[in-house]
Amino acid sequence: MIGFQHYLLLAALLFGIGLLGIVFKRNAVALLMSVELILNAVNINLVAINKYVLGGSGLGQLFALFVIVVAAAEVAVGLALIINIYRLKKSSDVDDFNILKW
């Protein structure tokens, strides 16, 4: 009874929760965590497509693998940036990262 669309629905819900997290939270690290959640939702999508639409050809899993690689790299660089800004602003609150305003 559980089919392709349920996996997609799960992914969509996780995606929505991740979107909410980005605008909802003040902590910079929390932002990064929400982005990771979004990427994971995408991965679920890809693997589900791999199973149900591509007939298990492994392509979807490969794509998901690359997404994981990119996500890892992005977390590393993002955290390095946050550490730098923290040194400048002495705060990890994104509301304080507002130098580029009018």
Next chain:
Amino acid sequence: MMREILASVSIFDIVFVAIAGFTLLCALAMILFNNIVHSMVAMIFCFLGIAGVYFTMDAGFIGMVQIMVYAGAISVILIFAFMVLMSRDPARSNRYSPRKGSILAGFFASGIIAAMLGYAIIATEFPVSGLPDAEVNQMEVIADLMLGSYVIPFEAAAILLLVAVIGAILLAKGVEKDR
């Protein structure tokens, strides 16, 4: 009607619903907790839940990679970052933004997006093909692809990782003050 639904429910469905529900719960918890450490723990459980979802899809390899990379490495990085930055007051370090306007806007926007996606998913006819043979060795298939037709993206990903690591180190080192 309920009897028919109950009759067609299999173990697989129950397991899936349980794991999916758990994942969603943890994701919600992740964004609702005010304490960042609680948030991170919820995130780890969420990733584990997602790994479980992968296992239900017969994608064993990806599930293992998920556990190792996400629940293992990335969560650890994030906890380390938190330790460097916010160890002073963890209890209230992950509050939500006080601007009422942005909360409302954010809720609406993400809600609408999720709703539209959901609607699109429900309303679309997907070209679902036959389910695969579960006996196939996932790793062989992926390895064939990765080192065969898709070797270039593989190598590119490797370079990307290298650059990211070096970049992160350089960035985190910071600028020499007395230059």
Next chain:
Amino acid sequence: MADILNYIWLIPVLPFLAFAAAGTVFIGKPATAAAVSIFAIAISFIISIITAVLVFTSAPGFIYESSLRWLDMPGLRVEMGLLIDPLSALMLLVVTTVALLVQIYSLGYMRDDPGFARYFAYQSVFAGSMLGLVLANNFGQIYVFWELVGLCSYLLIGFWYHKDSAKNAAIKAFITNRIGDFGFLLGILLLLITFGTLSFSQLPNQIGQYSNAAMLLVIGLLLFLGPMGKSAQFPLHVWLPDAMEGPTPVSALIHAATMVAAGVYLIARAFFIFSESAQVMSVIAYVGGFTALFAATIAITQNDIKRILAFSTLSQLGYMVMAMGIGAMTAGMFHLTTHAFFKALLFLGAGSVIHALHDEQDIWKMGNLSGKMPVTTVTFIIGALALAGIPPLAGFWSKDEILSGAFAGSHTILYLLGVFVAFLTAFYMFRLIFVAFFGSNHGGLHAHESPAPMTIPLIILSVFAIGAGLVNTGLTDFAFSRYITVSGLEHHEPVSAVMIISSLVAAAGIFLAWLIYQKQIISAEAIKTKFIPIYNLLQNKYYIDEIYAWAGKNLVLGSSRLFEWLDLKVVNGIVDGLAGFARWSGSKLRLLQNGQIQTYTVYIYVGLIVLLLAAICMSVNAWLI
């Protein structure tokens, strides 16, 4: 004799060459310049006579045309050509005769003037232009020479350029002419656009087949503006009285006989256009009639001898134009011919008087000249009688043709107007004569008869003034009407009643003038004081000049103020408004960028929503639920 047609082109060209020679090479040798100029016009005169003999001894309807393609572009063909038909042959005769006589007269009149050579150069170029105008075979060429004639008028009116009044008069003449010429040019352009040709020989056919009455009305009115300017019809008449600032021979030639007649000539040439539209003909007739009345009423109060003659010219031009307007083209041209002779005579006579009295022009300072200047007096009286329309002098026949035409054509108002103007004409001319030539010597000036170069042309012209009218009477079997006519035009036999009435009216005018100014039975002063407001109005030429000056100044000031307001408020307002709007919108839009990445993230979500919406709406599957 037909070979003469090969030499027609010399008629306008010779005077132009004389101008070039006299104006450059001989400018320092006045006698030679005058000789060259007179020689050129004399040759043109001889050729014109031979041509006229040729034309008037052939059957009526003789036409000779020769033209040269001057400019040939797609959509624009300009030709320069010569057209000889009875009308142009007649004008050639008139122009060359009067021009030759005036130039001979000028030998005496301008003898002591330092600009003698320049004067003859200008006379030549004027003669050349006028002859070119008369010989033109298409509207374009006429327009070119029309403008040239206007230029020469400017040069000659402003001949004594150190006098401010002369300078201003010359400019006034040129500008007023230009206003008329502007309308004329618009009419020509409309003709060119509508018919594609400007030739006098090709247009009549096309006009006959053309049916758009509104367009013909517009073209006719626009074309009429040219003669209104050149022939000084109301309201473009203001330049002619002031043009008397020029030397008197110039006034005789240009402003009596030839240039002002160019307008009437044009109406005759373009008659086939005007006659197609009854409204245009009415406009022409009433403008002419009004001008005649208007000028005659002013003339009875003027005190300068040349001004009286100038207003008289205006009045007679009104007669000619009125004749054209009621369809009596023959009568109009006839009057043009006779008028040329006796008006030139009158002007030259006046010049003789002015020269003898050392530039005195006020008639109240003259008096009793008859004893001292017999030839001038007699010729002047002959001219005045001709002008007043006393039979059997020339003016009687031509004026009667016009009045008969008005009477027979049932134009009652115009007929009565013409009769009244005839009365006034006789009155003011003999007022002039009784005051200036008879009576006591008011001004105490000494006079003596003028030298031969001045008196001989006077005598010759008086012969014409007596005899020129006979060409259109029973004696010559109405020769004039046979040749100068338009097809389909009826020739009215002069009505006896009209002839008698007009003679009586003229005599009455002379009698009244005799009573007031010679016998002084009725006192002029009494009448003047009794009707002082009317007198002032007439004396000041109905204040037209003042009205024009006031209107011009206020129009210009008013419109410039309007445009200044437009420029400052509207144009600047728009530009400043745009800039201000850009600034304002910028100041509002920049508030979007508050530096918070979460705000930007929401913007991204909104965009994403829009895209998803579009994708959902566009996909067909989504509706199959």
